[in-house]
Amino acid sequence: MSQNDKKKRMTAKILDNRQIATNIYEMVLHNDEITRATMPGQFINLYCRNESKLLPRPISVCETDHNEGTMKLVYAVVGAGTKEFIELQSGETIDILGPLGNGYDVNQPVKEHIIIGGGLGIPPLLELTKRLRGKKKIVLGFRDKLFLVNEFKRYADELYISTTDGSVGEQGNVIDLLNRNDITGDMFYSCGSKRMLKAVHQWSIHHQIEGQISLEERMGCSFGACVGCVAKIKRQGKQWEYKKVCTEGPIFFNKEVVFDV
Amino acid sequence: MCKSLQVKIADVTFKNPVMNASGTFQPRECADYVDINQLGAVVVKGISSEPWTGNATPRVAETYGGMLNSVGLQNPGVDVFLQEELPYLEQFDTKIIVNIAGRTIEEYCEVAEKLQGTSVEMLELNISCPNVKEGGVAFGTDAKMVEKITGQVKRHTDKPLIVKLSPNVTHITEMAKAAVSGGADALSLINTLLGMRIDVHHRQPILATKMGGLSGPAVKPIAVRMVYQVANAVDVPIIGMGGIQTGEDAIEFILAGADAIAVGTAGLTNPTAMTEVLQGIESYMDQYNIQDINELRGLVK
Numbered sequence: 001m002s003q004n005d006k007k008k009r010m011t012a013k014i015l016d017n018r019q020i021a022t023n024i025y026e027m028v029l030h031n032d033e034i035t036r037a038t039m040p041g042q043f044i045n046l047y048c049r050n051e052s053k054l055l056p057r058p059i060s061v062c063e064t065d066h067n068e069g070t071m072k073l074v075y076a077v078v079g080a081g082t083k084e085f086i087e088l089q090s091g092e093t094i095d096i097l098g099p100l101g102n103g104y105d106v107n108q109p110v111k112e113h114i115i116i117g118g119g120l121g122i123p124p125l126l127e128l129t130k131r132l133r134g135k136k137k138i139v140l141g142f143r144d145k146l147f148l149v150n151e152f153k154r155y156a157d158e159l160y161i162s163t164t165d166g167s168v169g170e171q172g173n174v175i176d177l178l179n180r181n182d183i184t185g186d187m188f189y190s191c192g193s194k195r196m197l198k199a200v201h202q203w204s205i206h207h208q209i210e211g212q213i214s215l216e217e218r219m220g221c222s223f224g225a226c227v228g229c230v231a232k233i234k235r236q237g238k239q240w241e242y243k244k245v246c247t248e249g250p251i252f253f254n255k256e257v258v259f260d261v
Numbered sequence: 262m263c264k265s266l267q268v269k270i271a272d273v274t275f276k277n278p279v280m281n282a283s284g285t286f287q288p289r290e291c292a293d294y295v296d297i298n299q300l301g302a303v304v305v306k307g308i309s310s311e312p313w314t315g316n317a318t319p320r321v322a323e324t325y326g327g328m329l330n331s332v333g334l335q336n337p338g339v340d341v342f343l344q345e346e347l348p349y350l351e352q353f354d355t356k357i358i359v360n361i362a363g364r365t366i367e368e369y370c371e372v373a374e375k376l377q378g379t380s381v382e383m384l385e386l387n388i389s390c391p392n393v394k395e396g397g398v399a400f401g402t403d404a405k406m407v408e409k410i411t412g413q414v415k416r417h418t419d420k421p422l423i424v425k426l427s428p429n430v431t432h433i434t435e436m437a438k439a440a441v442s443g444g445a446d447a448l449s450l451i452n453t454l455l456g457m458r459i460d461v462h463h464r465q466p467i468l469a470t471k472m473g474g475l476s477g478p479a480v481k482p483i484a485v486r487m488v489y490q491v492a493n494a495v496d497v498p499i500i501g502m503g504g505i506q507t508g509e510d511a512i513e514f515i516l517a518g519a520d521a522i523a524v525g526t527a528g529l530t531n532p533t534a535m536t537e538v539l540q541g542i543e544s545y546m547d548q549y550n551i552q553d554i555n556e557l558r559g560l561v562k
Contacts, residue, residue: 002296003295003296003299003533003536006293006294006295006296006533007293007294007532008294008532008533009531009532009533047530051326051478052325052326053323054323054326054327054328054477054478054526054529054530055321055323055328055529055530056530081323097532217318217319218318218319218320218321218322218467219321220320220321220328220330220529221528221529221530221532223290223291223293223294223532224287224289224290224291225285225286225287225290225291225528225529225532226284226285226321226330226332226529227284227287227306227315227320227332227335228318228319228320228321228330228332229318229320229321230315230318230320230335231318241314242314242315242335247290
């Protein structure tokens, strides 16, 4: 395999880029090759134009349309890099790399799925929800303003919604929703903050439900070269070892992950 | 006429002067992006006598035109390297250099000894990593220690030894001379510069270890200056690195006196950077009708 056949940074055309909630934006990109290769739970790197900002911004893929060759990303403005992204207009291009990481395992023999997302952990669960077969219970926790709820509704057998301030849906978080509604199933899939994932982990142990979770860690390259983004993963014979979230994750089975106190 | 990119360092011939900087290239992952057969050499990330866990996260932080890292030489140890990693690397048509790390002189010597009789072409002595509590830069910032450890490791290997120098010193040439008098066959520089970033909103350092190593284009002028100083102070070959992103950046190091160059951070932000640097060097040679890359070495006086 020569250098010409290798993966590389590519250009994507921006079809849409707009705000959908407080500090949260949606970007639609066109790139046939990367879209077709992307599985639910995978992410791509977005690169800034300002060359003083070297590192990529790894963003999870929310939805893919293989016919159109488009993918939807939902991102929050967290710093100078993402601030640059919100200024990008339809018709402009952006450098991307991907798809990166491993997606969810959707081939487990499961009848009842529980999909649990919190805040910015919600968007990456949409494509997964579309592709899962069986009964789907969807549990979403927002801070205040809702986003993507109509999209999830289309594929949900049961949909539970909370907001921290109680302005829409139930007041509280995803754990409150899980407990108050006695939600059970055979497998859960979760994405959200570390604090939320730890709480979901404790809930799952109590109810003995196995799950797949998406971990987040500050990344350098996002493709396995720098060994910057690691998480403690249980290992046979050892207590745990650091594994790379970008290439060995970001999806891990819940039982493998060590949640630090 | 066909131009030559071949360079020779301590009797080892490299097909071209482009290699990776240790710790920025995981061969299995990077092989998806880089044709490893095109590289002058692959430099394996720091290997110690036992497996090292590495530091807590966050391990990386972006800086203006650069980045900080504090990985802490996470590695599987020399035994696993020999069983699992070396056979993988042997399939490629390139030279293998192993960066060796330790907490004590004995640990460095043990790794060097275990690499005896293998396909590894050269060793690179890591006495400049700022991210480990013991060993690392503690050995690399004291000239007497540099000479001593270089001499000791040399006694445990018959492979050419590169000593990787830390820029976190007052006089880089003193360290270079100490390494050479200890028996270094070549020098590589620079390792990262000790730096720090603070998150002003949370009022705490971004890195879990508070401080880490600065790399990327922001450090390039310092690296070029140090390569120039060292090239004028000692007579051993030099592998120059620090912020190289393009072929012209690489040429800058060669003009300053480097025999070969390494690409580090650029390969993290652009996974195909190494082969692009190689192409850039060739374009520069074409542009100025240079037949042999060695003609350019140390041209700037």
